[in-house]
Amino acid sequence: MKKEGKDLAIVLVVGEDQTGIVAQVADFLWKENINIEDINQKIMQGVFVMTMLVDMAGARSDVGVVGPKLEKLGEKIGLSIQIQHHKIFEVMHRV
Template sequence: MIREKRDLKPKDLAIITIIGKDRTGVVAHVSQALYEENVNIEDISQTIMGNNFVMVMLVDLKNAKKDISGLRKKLEKVGEKIGQQIQIQNEKIFESMHRV
């Protein structure tokens, strides 16, 4: 019998929001930055509102090379490069701030 090796380490989820003018390459740039830091994208949603691009990502940081502060700095630089506002926040904090 072959046993599947399971990763028992709990997920460390964060929410990333990207807002800016719609342009080619936004998803590619953000995804590449996350890939470089070993961040797993759990879920992604995007839409175009007028001329604005809006994307929300649920990511798992449990195997990330940097902590959330380091990722925030990297994503801010990516955002400056591509003309987007990018924010990252721990999922629990995000959820508590957005409860009605």
């Protein structure tokens, strides 16, 4: 979804809570020149859940390239990390 020159996407991180999750994901996004617009995190019955609204407008790569890199980071730190364009996320979660 493009909004005011932005190319928004949703990053979802799920897994066992551990130190440094936010830092590692934020560091990855920073290196890819992806801006974090909003972030929400919660521990639900011992499971860490974080959603991020990110702006891909200045990113070095598109979602198709960033997605597998995030999945690889997730595997490295024992988490599930996914990214979807904001528009796809909205359509999939429409009630």
